[in-house]
Amino acid sequence: xxxxxxxxxxxxxxxxxxxxxxxxxxxxxxxxxxxxxxxxxxxxxxxxxxxxxxxxxxxxxxxxxxxxxxxxxxxxxxxxxxxxxxxxxxxxxxxxxxxxxxxxxxxxxxxxxxxxxxxxxxxxxxxxxxxxxxxxxxxxxxxxxxxxxxxxxxxxxxxxxxxxxxxxxxxxxxxxxxxxxxxxxxxxxxxxxxxxxxxxxxxxxxxxxxxxxxxxxxxxxxxxxxxxxxxxxxxxxxxxxxxxxxxxxxxxxxxxxxxxxxxxxxxxxxxxxxxxxxxxxxxxxxxxxxxxxxx
Numbered sequence: 440x441x442x443x444x445x446x447x448x449x450x451x452x453x454x455x456x457x458x459x460x461x462x463x464x465x466x467x468x469x470x471x472x473x474x475x476x477x478x479x480x481x482x483x484x485x486x487x488x489x490x491x492x493x494x495x496x497x498x499x500x501x502x503x504x505x506x507x508x509x510x511x512x513x514x515x516x517x518x519x520x521x522x523x524x525x526x527x528x529x530x531x532x533x534x535x536x537x538x539x540x541x542x543x544x545x546x547x548x549x550x551x552x553x554x555x556x557x558x559x560x561x562x563x564x565x566x567x568x569x570x571x572x573x574x575x576x577x578x579x580x581x582x583x584x585x586x587x588x589x590x591x592x593x594x595x596x597x598x599x600x601x602x603x604x605x606x607x608x609x610x611x612x613x614x615x616x617x618x619x620x621x622x623x624x625x626x627x628x629x630x631x632x633x634x635x636x637x638x639x640x641x642x643x644x645x646x647x648x649x650x651x652x653x654x655x656x657x658x659x660x661x662x663x664x665x666x667x668x669x670x671x672x673x674x675x676x677x678x679x680x681x682x683x684x685x686x687x688x689x690x691x692x693x694x695x696x697x698x699x700x701x702x703x704x705x706x707x708x709x710x711x712x713x714x715x716x717x718x719x720x721x722x723x724x725x726x727x728x729x730x731x732x733x734x
Contacts, residue, residue, distance in 0.1 A: 481524055483523060488519060489501060489504045489505055491519070491523045492507055564714065572703060575705070583702075585690060585692070586645055587661055587687075587689050587690045588643060589643060589661060589686065590641045591682050591685060592624050592638060592639045592682070593640075593680040594680065596613065596672070596679040596681075598677075598678035598679055603674070610672035614669055614671055617683075618668050621667075632678075636651040642688075645661060648660060648661075652676065655674065656673050656674065656676070656680070659674075660682060661687065663682070669681050669683050670684070
C-alpha cells in the first residue's frame with residue numbers, strides 16, 4: 440500500500456492536480472476574503488456625499504450639491520451620512536439576496552433610473568435662442584391652439600325618450616315666459632328642474648360641455664350668438680334646455696409673446712428627449728443583438 444501511495448504521489452499528473460488545488464484554495468482564501476470584506480465595507484467621503492445629494496435631489500448640479508454640503512451643520516451632515524449608509528446597506532443586501540432578479544417592478548425602476556442618468560447634465564444644454572423658439576412656435580401652431588369657451592346658464596326641462604315631443608312644447612312656452620320677464624342670469628335657478636351637473640358654466644371648453652350634455656347640444660350651443668335673450672330649446676341627452684349666453688370665445692392661437700415661457704419649456708423638453716434617445720442608442724450600439732426567429 441505504501442509503495443502504491445509513493446508511486447501515485449510521484450506521478451506528474453497527481454502533482455499537477457495538487458498544485459492546482461493549492462493555488463485555487465489560496466486564491467479563494469485571499470480574494471474570497473477580500474470580496475467579503477469589500478461587500479461589508481462602505482466608504483463615505485465628500486465625493487460620495489455630493490453624488491448622493493445630487494441623486495436624492497434628482498438633479499445633476501455638482502456645484503449646488505457641494506454648496507449645500509458645505510453649508511450643512513454637523514447634525515445635518517451626520518444625518519446625511521446615516522441616510523446614505525442605510526440606503527447603501529439595504530441596496531447591497533437586496534443585491535446579495537438577488538431581489539433584483541425576475542422582479543418587473545425593480546426592473547422598471549432601474550430602467551427609469553438609467554434613463555435619467557443617460558440624459559446627462561441638463562446644464563450642458565445651451566438655452567435656445569429666441570429665433571429658434573419662434574421657429575418652433577411657427578412649426579407647431581396647432582399644439583398651442585386654445586379650445587373654444589363659453590359662459591352660459593340654462594333652465595332644464597327633463598324629458599324621457601318617449602316624452603321629447605310633448606315636453607318641447609312646454610319648453611317653448613317657458614322660453615316665452617323667461618324672455619317676457621327678462622329673467623337675468625342669476626335668477627335661472629328659480630326655473631325648471633334640477634340638472635345632473637351644473638346650472639352655470641363659466642369659461643368652459645367645448646369638451647366639458649360635450650361630456651355633460653352630449654355632442655348634439657354642444658354643437659348647437661356654440662352656434663348661437665351672445666344676446667340678452669334666452670334661446671332654445673336645445674336638446675341634450677337628458678331633455679330640453681333654455682340657455683342664456685353671456686360670453687362665447689372661438690378657438691384661437693395665442694401669439695408668441697403670450698406663450699414664450701411654454702414654448703421654451705417645450706423646446707427644452709424636446710432637447711432632453713433627443714439627448715436621451717442619442718445616449719440610449721450609443722449604449723445599445725455597444726451590445727451584440729441576436730434576434731431568433733419566433734416562428
